[in-house]
Amino acid sequence: MSDSLAVAILAAGKGTRMKSQLPKVLHTLSGRTLVENVLASLSQVQPSRQLMVVGYQAESVRSALSAIPNLEFVEQTEQLGTGHAVQQVIPALSDFTGNLLVLNGDVPLIRPETIEQMLALHTQHQNAATILTAQLDDPTGYGRVFCTENSLVTEIIEHRDCTPKQRENQRINAGIYCFSWTALMEILPYLKADNDQQEYYLTDVIKDLSQVMAMDVDPQEILGINNRKQLAEADMILQRRLKDDLMLSGVTMINPDSITIDATVTVEPDVVIEPQTHLRGQTVIQSGCRIGPGSLIEDSLIESGSTVAFSVVNNSTVHGTCRIGPYAHLRGQAVVGEGCRIGNFVELKNATLGSQTNAAHLSYLGDATLGEKVNIGAGTITANYDGFKKHPTVIGDRTKTGSNSVLVAPVTLGTGVTVGAGAVVTRDVADDSLIVTRGERRVIANWKPKHQRPGG
Ligand code: UD1
Ligand code: CA
Numbered sequence: 001m002s003d004s005l006a007v008a009i010l011a012a013g014k015g016t017r018m019k020s021q022l023p024k025v026l027h028t029l030s031g032r033t034l035v036e037n038v039l040a041s042l043s044q045v046q047p048s049r050q051l052m053v054v055g056y057q058a059e060s061v062r063s064a065l066s067a068i069p070n071l072e073f074v075e076q077t078e079q080l081g082t083g084h085a086v087q088q089v090i091p092a093l094s095d096f097t098g099n100l101l102v103l104n105g106d107v108p109l110i111r112p113e114t115i116e117q118m119l120a121l122h123t124q125h126q127n128a129a130t131i132l133t134a135q136l137d138d139p140t141g142y143g144r145v146f147c148t149e150n151s152l153v154t155e156i157i158e159h160r161d162c163t164p165k166q167r168e169n170q171r172i173n174a175g176i177y178c179f180s181w182t183a184l185m186e187i188l189p190y191l192k193a194d195n196d197q198q199e200y201y202l203t204d205v206i207k208d209l210s211q212v213m214a215m216d217v218d219p220q221e222i223l224g225i226n227n228r229k230q231l232a233e234a235d236m237i238l239q240r241r242l243k244d245d246l247m248l249s250g251v252t253m254i255n256p257d258s259i260t261i262d263a264t265v266t267v268e269p270d271v272v273i274e275p276q277t278h279l280r281g282q283t284v285i286q287s288g289c290r291i292g293p294g295s296l297i298e299d300s301l302i303e304s305g306s307t308v309a310f311s312v313v314n315n316s317t318v319h320g321t322c323r324i325g326p327y328a329h330l331r332g333q334a335v336v337g338e339g340c341r342i343g344n345f346v347e348l349k350n351a352t353l354g355s356q357t358n359a360a361h362l363s364y365l366g367d368a369t370l371g372e373k374v375n376i377g378a379g380t381i382t383a384n385y386d387g388f389k390k391h392p393t394v395i396g397d398r399t400k401t402g403s404n405s406v407l408v409a410p411v412t413l414g415t416g417v418t419v420g421a422g423a424v425v426t427r428d429v430a431d432d433s434l435i436v437t438r439g440e441r442r443v444i445a446n447w448k449p450k451h452q453r454p455g456g
Contacts, residue, residue, distance in 0.1 A: 045115055118176070129180070155206060184209070281298050289307065289308070323341045336348070337354045340353050344360070347364045370395045377400065395412075
């Protein structure tokens, strides 16, 4: 089947009802744009061509999707309707004789298995077209599908063009179609815009094709996104689905309703995710980790056996068996070695830590490279910014910094260095040295302020 299937995704519309500057298909759902979600529904079929019809803000849609391989863009310069959108792929498919799968770019919850079943049904019955339909309690807004008893479709009429009687029909058109391209080509070029919106409707081809079969699916799968309420509703459905799949694969979630996980995240079995935790982007959580409560992990790798509590981790790597938090912030390609402890109110930015290094309280480590078994005392700060440029700090193995010390970068502390509490370190320190920068202690006995002194 594979070399005879082409796909056209309709993504040229503005999405007026979204009330947004952003084209509708670039709004996100569980970490992926609407169109990327649509593309994900093709994972069980191997189309030989994937055509994306773009129009409104075509350039931003193209660049947002530029990393996706084998995607051909077709421009619909004026948005004259879904039928007109499909007409735009005719030149690209001039030699094509297989089936064309048409997907609305704003119907993002279709399961890959559903697409697979639809194509099987289409081939088995040699249909001219097979369409996905659902029975909705509230079909308002959708096109209504009229069928014979055998699920053979006679006609689709848009909600706004229906008579009150026709609106009682609860079977709706999902906007997902499989056409025999040769059959479609006999009708598609001749569409008329004789409807309420004066648009060329793709749905108008149906009454002239034979035979057209409808396949009823779970109404949740065919939710179309026209406004932000529907976007939020779809997100809830997708989140439920993603989390159910993860739990069935061996991930424990405590109060899953309070947790959000992007479709792009990988969580291995035997991870525990606690309440109010959010995993986003290209994040990977390896087996045996405990994440949360109250944490945000974005585009980061957390290796086996680590814990993260009440913390934020962005663009960073945490190696195995670390304890992160409470209230730590890792960002800017921070790399934390095996068995480290990063504790209360510690911020790491572009810092690399060797294994078993600790920064347990109230520190900022920016543009820093730390060796193994370093102990960063409470309140140690790398002063990495001179107002113009950022500078690096290097700290050798087993070095210990005292509380409230300031390391003024660029600066290198050797191995086994001890920094006294409150030191301001402005120059490099050799291996195995103690550095103290406090003034000598002076105690003046029986001291009083001037005005309290005799004769004062
Ligand atoms: C469409 C269907 C309707 C179905 C519903 C399912 C038609 C005429 N109606 O209605 O039967 O129940 O989807 O969600 O097809 N688009 C273009 N170019 C255009 C117009 C639209 O690319 O000129 C794209 C849009 O970006 C969108 C998709 O086609 O991704 C559907 O367009 P939309 O205007 O949302 O159609 P609906 O009114 O929802
Ligand atoms: Ca729509």
